[in-house]
Every structure is written in C-alpha cells, then in structure tokens.
Amino acid sequence: MTDAIPPFSPAEYDRRLDKTRAAMATAGIDVLIATDPSNQAWLTGYDGWSFYVHQAVILPMDGKPVWWGRRQDTNGALRTVDVSRTDVTGYPDNYVQSVDRHPMQHLASVLADLGHGGARIGVEMENYYYSAKAHMALAEALPGAVLVDGTALVNWQRGVKSAEEIGFMRKAARITGKIQTLAIERAAPGVRKNELAAEIMAAGITGVGEDWGDYPAIVPLMPSGSDAAASHLTWNGKPMVTGEATFFELAGCYRRYHVPLSRTVFLGSPPDYIRRAEAALIEGLEAGLDVARAGNRACDIANALGAAMDRAGIDRGARCGYPIGLSYPPDWGERTISLREEDENLLQPGMTFHFMPGLWMDDWGLEITESILITEDGPPEVFCDLPRRLIVKD
Amino acid sequence: MTDAIPPFSPAEYDRRLDKTRAAMATAGIDVLIATDPSNQAWLTGYDGWSFYVHQAVILPMDGKPVWWGRRQDTNGALRTVDVSRTDVTGYPDNYVQSVDRHPMQHLASVLADLGHGGARIGVEMENYYYSAKAHMALAEALPGAVLVDGTALVNWQRGVKSAEEIGFMRKAARITGKIQTLAIERAAPGVRKNELAAEIMAAGITGVGEDWGDYPAIVPLMPSGSDAAASHLTWNGKPMVTGEATFFELAGCYRRYHVPLSRTVFLGSPPDYIRRAEAALIEGLEAGLDVARAGNRACDIANALGAAMDRAGIDRGARCGYPIGLSYPPDWGERTISLREEDENLLQPGMTFHFMPGLWMDDWGLEITESILITEDGPPEVFCDLPRRLIVKD
16 A cells, blocks of 8 residues: 555545544634645645645535646646545646736636635645735735635644554654664765765665655755754765764655654764763653653643753753654644643644754754654653664764 | 855855845845745855745845844854855744744844834745745834835846856756766666665765765656656656656756756657657757747747647647756746746846756656756757657667
8 A cells, every 4th residue: 555546545534624624613714725735735645746836725614625736737636636535726837937927816716716705715824835925916816705814724633643644654764763774874984974865865765665765855964063063954075074973863754754863973982061961862852751641731841851951051942842744845844833841732642743852052963852652641652763872983 | 166165256145245236226125035045045155954944134235144044043054154244143942833923023123123124125925935924924023114025036136147156057967967867777667666766866966076966956756657747746666667658857956056857768669649749849949949049038949849849739838947056945946037938038148947848748748858058159058968859768
C-alpha cells in the first residue's frame, strides 16, 4: 500500500472532512478555502509541487470538496485525489503571475457558481499561500460574501493523528533513524559538508525497503563550529574539521509525513562548556519527556525543560517544540501549539511533537531532540531510538 | 571564491541597492520591506532556511539596509551578510506563530524607531512570505504610514544579470548538465523512481569539482507515462517500465542561482504521436531561440513557438517560460516576465530565461526545454549543451 492514491482509506478522509466541518460550524464558516498545501493534501490527498501558483481546496458544509488550481495542474489533481470524492477544476494559464488578473478573481467566480457568493467564507489569513494581494482580490470580487479568518482551522484538526497516520509516521521515523545514523557514521575531519548533505538526501529519498522516501519540507540543517550558533543554516563546500561540533537537524519523510530529529557530532574532544550544556540538555529533555502525557499542558514540557536550563544558567530564549505530521515546504511544523511557557493547550493521545530544545549560543550550538507521540497513559512513545547524547568522535 | 560570504563583491551589492533605490524613487516609496527571501539574499546576501517565519530586509533610501527576523536567526544573518554594510535586528521568540502577537507589530516598532512611522512604505503584496494577516497587522500598527504595493519591485531589478551573476549561472548550468546526463543514463526499465530521484539530488548537491551544489528551489519533477500529463508531480516508489515516457525537469543550483532544464526519456519505441509532437516542439524551440534577441519582445518567443505548435495542431494553453536566477522555494522563477502572447516586455542583454514549452496532454507529456542568456547581438547563449531531442532508449 506504499503507492495507494490517495494514500489513506475513504474512512480516514471521511473522518477528516467531518471533523473539519464541525469546526467550521463552530466558527460560523459556510465554506472553507484551504490554500495551505498541507491542508489540501490532508483533506483530499492532492499532492504536487504546484503550490508556487494559487490553488485551494473549496470545502462546503455539504457535498464534495473541490480542488481548484492552475488548469495544467488539474491533471495532477485527477491523478492524486479520489475523483469519486473530490471535484477538480482549473483556471486558465493567463491568470498565472499576471498583473492584469488574479487567480482569486477566478476562484470568486467558481464560488459564485457554486452558490457561495453571499456565504461566510473561511480563508487562511496567516499562510504562506494566501498573500495580502490574494485576500484583496478575493474580497473585491465577492462583495456579497463575508471573509472570515479561518487561519489554522484545518491545522488544528490535524493535531491528533489517526492510527493510519501514526503508521505513516513510524515509517518516516525509520527513515529518520537511517539518515541520522548515516550522518553520525560519515562525519569525519576532511569530509565536505555538501558531500555529506548529498548522502543524507539520497539515503532519505531511497527510504527503507519498500517504503520510499519523499522530499522533506526542510532540507538538512547542518552547520558546524561557530556557524552552529545559527539555527537555520544549511551547508557549504567546506570540509569538517577537528574541534568543531556539527548539528544535524534532519527529517525522514514518508508520503509527506515527517519525523524530524537532531543530533550533534563533535569531532575531537569537546570543551567543558559543551559537556555541561549536554548534561543540562539531557536532563531537561528527560524531564520534559516525563511530563509529555495526556492531560498535561504544552507548557508543562517547556517548564520542565526550562527548570533544567535555569539550573545550568542557560537562557535559551526560544520555544522548545511544535506539532509535526503532514507537511509541505517551507515548514514541517503544524503551526498550532508551541511548546512554550504561555501555551496551555492540553496534550491529547495521538498528538505528535518535535520536542526541540536547540541551543544556539553566541559562538556554538548544540541540538539533541526527540520526536514523540502522546499516548493514552504514561510517557510518550519516542519515535526514534538513537543515543540521546552528544556524539563524540575522537 | 566558492565560499565567499556574502557571495558577491561590494560593488555588485552597491549596484543592486542603487538600482533598487532608483526604482523606489520612481514608485514613490521611501522605504521598502522585502519579505521575499530571494530579494533579501539579492540585496544583502542573507541565506538560511528561516523563511518559514516572518523576516524582511528594510531598505531605506539612505543608509544601510537592515535584516530583520526571528532573534535566533540573527546569528545566521551575522554569518551570511557583510555586517559592515547591513544592520541586523531580531524579534523575540514569543512572536513566532502566536495568535496573541504578530511579528509585523515588532517590525512596525522597528520602522517607527528608524523614523519611518509616517513614510510611504513599499510592501510585497503578492508574495508567499507576505500573508494577508501580515499586511493587516502592519497596517494597524503603523496608522501614520502609507503602505504602497511594491510587489516584484526588487524582482524586476534582478532581471538583467551582472557578469558575476552570469558566472554563477554558468556554474549552475554545469551541475544541470551533470544531473540531466545522469538521469538519461540511469533511466531503465525496473529502476525505481525514488532511487533515481535520490541519485539526481545527490549528484546536484555534490556539484562539479570545487563548485558545490545548493538545494534547488523545486525538487526533481519526473513523472512517467500517463502521470507525465501532469506538470508538477514529483516521484514515487514504482519502477520505470518499457513503453513509457518520463520527463525530467531538474535544476542545478549554485549558491542559490538556478539553471533549470527538461529532457524526456522514452523507454522502448515511441508512438507516432509522440514523435510528431517532438518534431513540432523542436521546430518551435528553434524558432523561439532564433528570436530570443535583445530588442525583441517576450511575446515574440511565445509566438514563434506557437506557430510551430499550431501547424502541428497542438494547443498548449500555457506560457512557455519565465526569468530565472537567484531563488528560494517554492519557485525558481523570478515572477516578472512571462513568455506568452500578451507579454510585450523587451528582451535585454543579460536577461536569463527558462524557455519551457512543456506539453501536458490528456494522457502523456513531453518536455524539452532550454535555459538561455540574452546576448548583445544575435541569438541567445544556451546554458546547457544536451541533445535537443526526445531521448529514446530502446
């Protein structure tokens, strides 16, 4: 079933539509416009690297969802959704990147034809794929409608994973384990960073056995030495050198489901301040894992970590994790809960997080993280089984 | 110089800032907010996969540009821009993906502190990285300012490449040639698509000699058979089979500069309709290349191609190309000119395009494309030197 199109069972898509429609009803939304490619895929199965032009899933309270996009991409939609359950429609190519017309004008006409011209229409105001101009064009073209902020409405429904989704994430986790192990094994003085990145990407896409790898929503982050003070650098052509730490923040991806994980490799003998930070980080990770239980709150994890950091005198100044699952570039997080002091959302069985307490100091960095599944009882399932420590290669 | 930080000379960045400021003056913009990561990199050299949170380059008419982003990413900015020429400032982490506060509120305070609270501020209304919510938050937080649509203002300045940029693109082209050749050589019945994708990605990131490969802004598009009717599918775990065409749309990337190219491989003996389409496409490509000259218009290329398509009775229904250069996901195009009938922009020496007449029919597809540089006189420089035909492996 590694090539099923769409990837999940009809019952799973029913569950998703029902859950989303209930949230729409609560929010007073008659029809939802999902411009986030992750939400489109989650609702219908649509999959393709076409999100650089405007596209959306139109989800009414009754009847089929409609995938709407560039006409040349309707062939992709017809091949990735279940056409008995999702309608497909496209706009002409002269709407693409034009200053004279905007795809949202076309969407407005589709919505009007479907009888939604006077509806309360939910739009994802805070999304990479819903620009300020898109909002203005849609509002102008639908003067009788009320545009309601439906930011993250679908994302919130994605938080608790089904058994099918957890199965996908366990497959992703095996890929993650494979590429982290490879990075740790291959890291050595003289190895060019880009050549290591090439091996990591190839191993991830090759996957594990029948389970082929998909592209991760973020490329390998793997800065070394002083550059590891920066959280989002990628790679360059320089060789690794003795005396430097390199963190590897990598995700295996199985059919768009991600399990990210970070480990840090030190070539040579680490200085005391890194050893002390490692000890504090592991203590904090374990304290956080211990409270990552159904019924506790997101902030409980952050506070447990924070106590260990405080004892070590380390000011991280950043959230320590986020929900994970299905995603497209540019982010593999779900952009709902943040593991931080102010977030009091309750943890529920089936939620999945990247517990990510990266340390990015002035001149060095250290990442040791875990991706987890909140269980019915007790501590979380940890997706990967890698040594939870700084990897020292002396 | 393959690891210079930032990648270009001070004179090159001066050229860019001067050109952009002249365009700002023409547009009546006092200060520009560049939220597009490609524009940020082009103006300052900033490079990092941090664009999933809000960030921008603030460009005033006088004085240094300011890179503004998440505080944990300021370390990345300090390591990728020339700090003698670009200031760096960050916002606290509790602005990230919050429903209580928006990063644009912080940007507003930075702008006010810099004395721009009553300015005419250019914003990129149509951009992945300037959401509807971002615009609303910025406008609310700066009631004294006038927000002016500066969509693609910087993108237009990027159109004509400098000699330094052309040098980067020639390096990217060598990587493109390498990975296209690899795809053509390795394609064979029984080869799993994901394993071929893995090899292609690895070869691209490995690069050519000293010139290490960067991640392309779009992953390999390489659908087979009926799936090749869709323009933006990626890969799966299925083996290639005899009797099917697979197109490979791939870009080499050198320090964020892209040279995309497509070739199509047919395993077995192609049917007559594909042979006829191939002949028409090559005729159209050559006719288009012949008019891709300084002083002609973008539409001249499209019309030359279109005449050949019309003679063959093929209705493509899509633009046939776009400008290329520096880019970040999700698109490697520059989103200014489109090679299509209605676009009368003049071609200028130093402009670079992906001339991309893909055919996506009901049940099959064919892509044979070229990336080109408009020259002072005569026909364009074709970046890659691959056989301009359907590759048949019988």
